[in-house]
Amino acid sequence: MGPSFDWLFSGCIARIWEWFYMKQALYFGVLSVLLAGCSQFKTNKQTAPIPINLESHVQALDENAQAEDVPTPTPKIITSNSRTMLLGKWYGIRKTNNGGQKEWLTERSADGTYRVDFRFTAKNGDVRTQSEVGFWGVSGGTYFRIFRGWITIEGMKPADPTKADHYDAYAIQSLNDTYFSYKHVNREHVYTVKKMPADFRLPLNVKSESDEPLTFSF
Numbered sequence: 001m002g003p004s005f006d007w008l009f010s011g012c013i014a015r016i017w018e019w020f021y022m023k024q025a026l027y028f029g030v031l032s033v034l035l036a037g038c039s040q041f042k043t044n045k046q047t048a049p050i051p052i053n054l055e056s057h058v059q060a061l062d063e064n065a066q067a068e069d070v071p072t073p074t075p076k077i078i079t080s081n082s083r084t085m086l087l088g089k090w091y092g093i094r095k096t097n098n099g100g101q102k103e104w105l106t107e108r109s110a111d112g113t114y115r116v117d118f119r120f121t122a123k124n125g126d127v128r129t130q131s132e133v134g135f136w137g138v139s140g141g142t143y144f145r146i147f148r149g150w151i152t153i154e155g156m157k158p159a160d161p162t163k164a165d166h167y168d169a170y171a172i173q174s175l176n177d178t179y180f181s182y183k184h185v186n187r188e189h190v191y192t193v194k195k196m197p198a199d200f201r202l203p204l205n206v207k208s209e210s211d212e213p214l215t216f217s218f
Contacts, residue, residue: 082175083138086108091104092104105202131204142169148161
C-alpha cells in the first residue's frame with residue numbers, strides 16, 4: 001500500500017503542476033495577443049493619413065491642369081517644323097500697367113510676311129486699334145520680326161528702317177499646335193499666344209481716326 005500511495009500522490013502533484021504551467025502559458029499567450037493588438041492599434045492611430053489641405057490641394061490640381069494646356073519647353077527647335085507651325089493666326093491678351101487691356105492677333109504667311117492687329121482697351125472703356133506689317137522668320141530656336149510699317153485708311157505708312165526698335169528677336173520658349181510662348185531677347189518679356197481658326201478676327205475701330213487700320217493684303 002505504501003509504494004502505491006506514494007506513486008499516486010506523486011502523480012497527482014505532477015498533474016497539478018502541469019495544469020498550473022498550462023494555465024500560466026495560456027494566460028501569457030492571451031496577454032501577448034492583447035498587447036500585440038493594442039500595439040497595432042496604437043501604431044495604426046499614429047500613422048493615420050493627415051487631412052489634406054484643400055486649398056493647396058485644389059491649387060496643385062489647378063496648376064497641373066494649366067500645365068496640360070500650356071506647352072512644355074522644347075529643348076531643340078527644328079526650323080522647318082517651327083516655321084510651319086507658326087503659320088496662320090495667333091491671339092494674345094494681357095493687362096496693361098494703367099489698368100487697361102491689350103489684345104493682338106498676328107497672322108503669318110508662308111511668303112515671310114506678317115500682319116498684326118492691336119486692340120487697346122483703356123480702363124475707362126475707350127478703344128484704340130492699330131495694325132502693323134512686316135517680315136518674319138525662324139532660325140534655330142530664334143523667332144524674329146522686321147517691322148516695315150502701319151496700315152491706315154489711306155494705305156501703308158512706311159516705318160523708318162534705320163531704327164533698331166523695328167527689329168525684334170525672340171527666344172522660342174515652347175511651341176505646339178495650340179500655344180506659342182516666346183521671350184524677347186533684349187527686354188526679356190515673355191508672351192504666350194494661342195492658335196486661332198482662319199476666320200477669327202479682332203474687332204477693329206476704323207471710325208474714330210483717319211489713320212486707323214482698315215485692310216492689308218500680303
